[in-house]
Amino acid sequence: xxxxxxxxxxxxxxxxxxxxxxxxxxxxxxxxxxxxxxxxxxxxxxxxxxxxxxxxxxxxxxxxxxxxxxxxxxxxxxxxxxxxxx
Numbered sequence: 240x241x242x243x244x245x246x247x248x249x250x251x252x253x254x255x256x257x258x259x260x261x262x263x264x265x266x267x268x269x270x271x272x273x274x275x276x277x278x279x280x281x282x283x284x285x286x287x288x289x290x291x292x293x294x295x296x297x298x299x300x301x302x303x304x305x306x307x308x309x310x311x312x313x314x315x316x317x318x319x320x321x322x323x324x325x
Contacts, residue, residue, distance in 0.1 A: 266275040269282040270290075276282045286294030
């Protein structure tokens, strides 16, 4: 196994590694809600990725919950109306 002939100085090693720094990626925008997102990630605001919904967001849960409550209230009203008619 070959061995280096001379020890590389600290400054030479560090200057050779100067181009290996990490770059920050610029955020892109979600085409649906225009929120800033990281590249190749699903949008946290609307849950869409590449034109289809892949995440369930808090807003989606809230909408479903209100719809469910409205259905239950409607059923309760119908039940009460049937009881009054008898």
